[in-house]
Amino acid sequence: MRDDFVIDRTRQSVLINASADVRTIAGIVAERLGVEFGERVDHNGDLRFTGLDHFNPVPSEQWQRDDARWQRVLLALREQGRRVDVGCRAAPVELEGHLPSGESFYLRCRWNTCSLEVDDVEVGEVVLDSEFSASHLxxxxxxAVLRQLHREWLRR
Incomplete structure (x- = not known):
C-alpha cells in the first residue's frame, strides 16, 4: 500500500492514487501524522479531508473571536443568496460554494494573491501589498475580495 499515497509536507497535501480506497488511505495517513481528519465534499464534488486539531480541546480566545467573525460573515453571505463554506481559514484562505445565480465558485488566497474561479473558469486575481497578507486574510x-472578483465575473 506504500505506493497508494505520498505525503507532501511542503504543499500540506496528500496525493492519493485513484485506485486506492480513499477513506482507508486517509485513515492510514491520519494515523501516521497523529491527527484526525474531517471529511467534506468540495465545490467540484471531490472528497476532501481536513485535519482536525485535537491537541487543544479548548480553543484560544483569539480563535473563538476569529470563529465568531467568520460565522457573522458567512451568515451575511448566505442571507444574500450565496451558499458558501470556508475550506480553510489560513495559508491558504479558501471560500467555496455557489453564487446567487447558481454558479459554483472557489476563492483561494495565499501568499499575497487571491484568485477566483467561477464554474471552473479563472476570473482573475487580486494582488495584496505584503508578502503573506492573503494567507491570513x-x-x-x-x-471584499470575493465581491470585487465577482464584479469582474459579472462584467464578462
Whole structure:
C-alpha cells in the first residue's frame, strides 16, 4: 500500500492514487501524522479531508473571536443568496460554494494573491501589498475580495 499515497509536507497535501480506497488511505495517513481528519465534499464534488486539531480541546480566545467573525460573515453571505463554506481559514484562505445565480465558485488566497474561479473558469486575481497578507486574510477582507472578483465575473 506504500505506493497508494505520498505525503507532501511542503504543499500540506496528500496525493492519493485513484485506485486506492480513499477513506482507508486517509485513515492510514491520519494515523501516521497523529491527527484526525474531517471529511467534506468540495465545490467540484471531490472528497476532501481536513485535519482536525485535537491537541487543544479548548480553543484560544483569539480563535473563538476569529470563529465568531467568520460565522457573522458567512451568515451575511448566505442571507444574500450565496451558499458558501470556508475550506480553510489560513495559508491558504479558501471560500467555496455557489453564487446567487447558481454558479459554483472557489476563492483561494495565499501568499499575497487571491484568485477566483467561477464554474471552473479563472476570473482573475487580486494582488495584496505584503508578502503573506492573503494567507491570513480577515473574514471581512476575504469577502471584499470575493465581491470585487465577482464584479469582474459579472462584467464578462
Amino acid at each position: 480577515l473574514p471581512d477582507d476575504a469577502v
